[in-house]
Amino acid sequence: MCLAIPGQVMEIVDEEHNLARVDVAGVRRNVNVGLLVGDGNDVRAGDWVLIHVGFALSKVDEEEAHATLALLKQLGEAYESELEELKASIIE
Amino acid sequence: MKYVDEYRDAELGRVLASEIVATVVPGRHYKIMEVCGGHTHTIYKHGVDDLLPENVELVHGPGCPVCVIPMGRVDDGIAIARRQEVILTCFGDMMRVPGGSGSFLEAKAENADIRMVYSPLDALRIARENPDREVVFFAVGFETTAPSTALTLKRAKADGVPNFTVVSNHVTIVPPLRALLESPDLRLDGFIGPGHVSTVVGARPFEFIPADYNRPVVISGFEPLDLLQSVHMVLAQLAEGRCEVENQYSRVVPYEGNPAALAVLREVFELRPHFEWRGLGFISHSGLKLSEAYRDYDAELRFDVPGVRVADPKACQCGEVLKGVIKPWECKVFGTACTPERPIGTCMVSSEGACAAYYNYGRFAREREVV
């Protein structure tokens, strides 16, 4: 749970509840982007975000996202199990 | 420089390492604390400390949220989980944290309905799917994680989900740092500030460290190069007689933090008068409980919890590890009675814990040879 993993926003699926579909290393799940709305800088399809326990914590640029992913992959087990937990997640 | 070739930019790694050597005063010993467990992980995994001169020592701080949960809170969670009507939900990292009478994993084996979730929103979904059960989320985490619990509670309240409650074990990062700075057994020269917590709280809350305690702070990213650069920035401040909060991770951390996250924290939580930390004891104004407006969602009010304080096992030296007073391998049970499979202390449980990070990367064998 301590990790923040980068994912790319595919689409906003539920505007009212701030839910977006994201792609995290090929895994597509819903996350909440409510912490990133309201500053006139709302999340859009194509944006990269750091995701922590099902919530987007901050926006990052694409280069940062790829560098972070590469770093996480090297972590091995901690990263694998985080991805497994994400796969089991159904946020609606 | 065994590891540096694996870095994203090995050349930059070498340059930073030699700049660090050029910045330190020979004969002076430097102790720099990395607050965040994620940093501890990177340091061990990538051998960042191997690139530092001998007189620069990195000590590991209290920034692993699972490691600081005291035994009594685990017992409280188990007491709630044993009720027939309850489904207790928690992050996977919590499952093996030992309480006074076993862990969640052991309670689950004895038929308590305890389920791992990825997100508090998954716990809320389980509550909707099980209207005849009470679904309790056992929340842990610093300000990085607390806004997620807060937004989940807002949603539960807005939708009127009556069978969802939270045990809040959320903690805040500043009070334990202040406690460490007040503690006489630890002399620190500077801090590597936490990256993810700071995306929420910003850099400003750390200004008390240079202002009141005359120590530099550098908020750092998680790559080995980030950490090398941050160590260099701390050392450069010391060399130049400066003392301030610098933000090495400004590409992700805004100096003022995340206003939406801070606003929802203020709405849903309030500070407890004091909260117990494993190994560190009670620290005032360091824990978050649900605010008055959310009292209906507070599991500690809905259910009877024992609320008993349980002393840490005698053999356990997690407190000293969390304060950076000893290195993990200096604990007598490290790697023998205490392993990630059968942890005695919490630092061995989460992959962010200093003991687990040491153990997993086989560092202890090497360190022991040197000593």
Ligand code: SF4
């Ligand atoms: S080895 Fe185990 S008991 Fe000792 S400090 Fe580490 S986690 Fe705690």
